[in-house]
Amino acid sequence: MKAQVITRFGEPEVFEAREVDSPSAGPGQVLVRVAVAAVNPLDAKIRGGALSSMFPTTFPAVLGNEIAGVVEAVGAGVTEPSVGERVVGFAPSGGYAELVVTTPDRVVRVPDALPLTKAATIPTAAETAQRALALLDARAGETVVVNAAAGSVGSAAVQLLTAAGVRVIGTASEVNHDYVRALGATPVRYGDHLIADLALAAPDGVDAAFDAGGRGFADQMLTLVEPARIVTIVDFAAARLGVQIAAGDPFAVDARSLAPVLDLAVQGRFATEVAGVVPFDGVAEAHRRSEDGHLRGKLLVHVADIAGANA
Template sequence: MKAVRFEKYGDIDELRVEQIAKPQAGPGQVVVAVKAAGLNPGEAAIRAGLLHDAFPASFPSGQGTDFAGIVDEVGDGVDGWSRDDEVVGWATRSSHAEFVVVPADQLVRKPSNIAWEVAGSISVTGPTAFAALRAVQATEGDTLVVSAAAGGVGVLVSQLAVLGGLTVIGTASEQNHDFLRSLGVIPVEYGEGVVGRIRDVATTGVDAFIDCYGHGNVEYGLELGVAPHRINTITDFDAVERHGVKAEGSAQATTQAVLTELLGLIAEAKITVPIDGVFPLDEVRDAYRDLEDGHARGKYVLGLDVVAYPGENEGERAGTDEGSEQAT
């Protein structure tokens, strides 16, 4: 099968698409033919060696966590899954490939009306958003600020918070403001002076802050008067030591129950997952170049047997097949 690999830490050019042995299902395992697999900034950081202390790579290393696909083989002792079942799951540095093998309890059933590229893109961002919102103890009536609110995690945090009855202020570039308004989010331009702009719209103050971008956003939350235990960052881990804020993410919420709940919300069109671009597996370098540019609206996805379409927010997918033409 084809799979994305890298032989050493480095930049995007270290990524290769190689022929390797197709995995086989051992006891308790399932092999899935991958239809779509999402890209995440953390994977780029691992490839670059920036997370070696926490997540060391052994070489040659595979890549990828998110995926959705069709069950190809079921190992001994597995109940509940059969060949040709449509599933969503999570892997350990191996989903950017034509086939992936995972424990049976790392799969959930894919709702039939969710587009493959959407289903294959949420196993990291969805639980991360769920955990971050839970960490800041957000309750109905609170005002929550989300940095990078149009990004892969931020857009899900924002929508879950709106569903929960919170007032959500999202920082983003001007080009994403109308999109955020369509989700019920109050948009604010990021960059110099952002604290003042947030204060202008947060007429009753700010209760909680979720940082999806880093670059000083934790300090912005503190400047706004948010208590450290109600600030969560998914990227600025140094700020956790400096200020005592939280850093809860996918590790605290990646379960079958959480993923099933999120897929249900997408299937019912209660939340949307914008897809900024779908790339063939062979174009994984181009996909990561777009991801690492830092201006995604939602997710980039590797599509295997999924019709590709351009990024730049043209032809975005919203979530369900029925709603896939109307992401904004």
């Protein structure tokens, strides 16, 4: 099969398209033929070697952990999903490849009405937002600031919070303010402008904050809310201040809890933007764009057309 492989850590140029042995589904495993793979900031951090102690990498390595495709085969003991079903979820064997091996709990069936390209934008964004918001425990009627509200995780958090009756103020570059407004939040600028913008947007104060952007946001919010009402997914050093850290193992995520979010997507009540779709040989370019840090939504890698899969 074709795969985008790295044989060393480095800049995006380390990706090489190679023919590698096709994997097969062992007992308890699921083999998925990949239509699209999503690009996440984590992929670039692993590629660059910054996280080698947390995520040890054996070369040659296939990166990418989020895919949508069609079940090609299942191993002994697997009753669900079935061969031929469209699924989305997580692929610890590496998503930038034509075939991936995963486990039944790491994938979930994609509703018929949802294109695979739409489905592929959802798992990491929604799972991370759900996990972080469970810690934040925001109530209807409260006001919550979401940092990086136009990003994948931030935009998912905005939608989940507003659906729960929470008032959301979202930070973003000004070019994304209309987008943040359309998601249901009041947009403000991040960085030096944040505190002054918040004074205008929320004169009665804010109750809690969710940080998907880092860069000192948690420290700024500590001037406005209790540390226990701040949750970050990026600024792990903020734990010293009493801020809550929502860390998770991206390679051991149970995707089945995402079924309700996929249903909301079918109803048009939840969406992560597709920031772009690059061809299979465009993985390096996708990493450059992701590392630039200003994506609105999720970048996808088109891996293959799968007949009848409604990609």
